Amino acid sequence: MALSEQEIFEQVQTVLVDALGVDEDEVTPEAKLDADLGAESIDYLDIAFRLEKQFNIKIGESEMFDQSVLNDPQYVQDGVVTPAGIAELEAKMPHADLSQWKQDPQVEKLGDVFDVQMLCKFVQSKLGE
Amino acid sequence: MRWIWLDRILELERGQRCVAIKNVSAAEEVLHDHFPKTGNHPALPVMPNTLIIEGMAQTAGIMVGHARDFKEKVILAKINKATFTDAATPGTTIRHTATMLNLDDRGASCAGVVELIDSATGVAKPLAHIDLMFSHVDQNMQGIAFPEHNFVFTDQFMDLLARSGIN
Numbered sequence: 001m002a003l004s005e006q007e008i009f010e011q012v013q014t015v016l017v018d019a020l021g022v023d024e025d026e027v028t029p030e031a032k033l034d035a036d037l038g039a040e041s042i043d044y045l046d047i048a049f050r051l052e053k054q055f056n057i058k059i060g061e062s063e064m065f066d067q068s069v070l071n072d073p074q075y076v077q078d079g080v081v082t083p084a085g086i087a088e089l090e091a092k093m094p095h096a097d098l099s100q101w102k103q104d105p106q107v108e109k110l111g112d113v114f115d116v117q118m119l120c121k122f123v124q125s126k127l128g129e
Numbered sequence: 130m131r132w133i134w135l136d137r138i139l140e141l142e143r144g145q146r147c148v149a150i151k152n153v154s155a156a157e158e159v160l161h162d163h164f165p166k167t168g169n170h171p172a173l174p175v176m177p178n179t180l181i182i183e184g185m186a187q188t189a190g191i192m193v194g195h196a197r198d199f200k201e202k203v204i205l206a207k208i209n210k211a212t213f214t215d216a217a218t219p220g221t222t223i224r225h226t227a228t229m230l231n232l233d234d235r236g237a238s239c240a241g242v243v244e245l246i247d248s249a250t251g252v253a254k255p256l257a258h259i260d261l262m263f264s265h266v267d268q269n270m271q272g273i274a275f276p277e278h279n280f281v282f283t284d285q286f287m288d289l290l291a292r293s294g295i296n
Contacts (some may be wrong), residue, residue, distance in 0.1 A: 019209075042206040042236075048260055049231040049238050061235060 003127065008120050015050045017114065019043055029117040039114075047119070057126040064122055065114060066092040070107055081105040095122040133285045134184040135225070138191065138293035147192035147227045150246075151176075155219035161279050176217040176229040178257070181243060182208060185259040189227035189239040191286060193263045196232055199282045206236065207262035215245055215256045224253065237263040 004013075014026045020037050033039040039047070048059045062068055066089060069075045075085030086105055090098060101113050140148040153160070153176050160174035186205045194203045217223050224246055230238045243257040290296075 015139065042262055042264060045235050045264070046207060046238065052231070061233070 005120070005124070008123050009116075009128075011054050012051070012116060012120050012123060014017045015047060015054050016119075019046045019050055027116055029115070029120070031116050032112055033116070033119075034111045036115075050110055051119075051123060055123055055127060057123070059126070062092070064119075067094075070110070079107050081107060081110075095125055131285060133187070133289060134180055135187050135289060138188075138295055139224075140191065141290075141293075141295050144192075144196035144232060145229055147195075147225075148247050149184070149188040149225045151225070152253055153217050153219050153221050153223060156230075160219060167210060174219055176223065178211070178213050180211075181217065181223060181257060182211055182259055184223060185227065185241040185243060185257075186261055186288075187223050188243060189226040189261050190228060190263060190281070191239075191290070192227050192239065193232065193237040194238075194282050196229070196237075197237050197265075199218040199279060201265040202267055202279055202281045203237075203263050204262040204263060204281065206260045206264045208261040209238070209262060211213060211257065211259045215254065217256060220248050222248060223256065230260075234265065236262060238262045247289075 002025055009029065011025060011074060016027045016033075016037060017024055018037065020039055020043060022037050026037060031037055033043075033047075048064055051057065051064075052059055068082070069085050069088045072085070075082055075088060079087065086098065086102055089096070089110075095114050096118050097111060101109060134151055135149040136152050138147065138149045140146065155174065157287075159180065160173070163175060163177045164173045166172040190203050190205065194201065217280065222245070223258055224244045226242045226244075228240045239261050241257075241259040241261060242255075243259060244253040245256040246253045
């Protein structure tokens with residue numbers, strides 16, 4: 001039986017509590033993984049491994065958070081992602097809501113897009129595959 | 130000082146599990162600083178928990194490296210959990226058992242169980258649970274160049290494998 005949105009959220013919450021050592025009430029849908037929950041780069045791999053186990057899914061490299069665009073000089077100029085880069089990110093991460101970030105598409109601000117809600121949407125899309 | 134906190138590997142199952150031991154000896158300098166006699170308190174030499182974590186990191190790190198024929202540079206990236214229920218005193222043996230939870234191109238996560246074996250009785254009791262994450266550093270540090278040679282798995286580790294009878 002398919003999991004409801006609430007069930008997915010609760011299981012993602014458990015994963016984040018275990019991976020990041022945060023309290024359950026800190027893991028709100030709007031909480032940003034790095035700014036609010038203190039996630040560092042290795043934590044994203046930890047979260048991916050735990051989501052795979054929790055939901056019995058397989059998460060490919062860069063599937064959840066794409067790094068290749070940000071590391072490609074043709075898509076980044078002076079710390080800002082180019083329109084072509086934005087299009088590439090939208091194609092590679094359809095689960096991420098980039099609408100607000102696109103107003104000022106700085107590389108260093110992309111982390112603000114990675115919130116709990118986005119993870120839930122990602123899991124939902126993987127479960128639907 | 131040699132930075133190898135294992136004496137022998139007992140089992141190494143490719144990509145699955147590694148078991149290693151460390152004998153705790155009163156000849157090791159570090160025990161006497163941890164903890165020395167103070168005032169009315171007698172000395173209490175015990176293996177520092179940080180070094181037990183290092184021992185597990187070496188056990189699990191060998192397992193992760195061996196899974197890819199030591200071609201990756203395997204770096205300890207995160208201590209997910211480290212809980213201790215006892216202390217390792219001289220004359221005991223620490224047994225590290227590392228189990229692979231996940232392994233892919235980017236790195237690995239491992240669960241670790243540490244036991245303390247009483248040399249007088251041979252009885253093992255729980256000492257710690259240590260869960261770790263490793264990064265395959267060449268795969269995760271885009272733009273940062275590391276030396277070509279594998280600086281992680283030095284001769285010290287290869288000698289340990291050889292004397293444990295592991296090819």
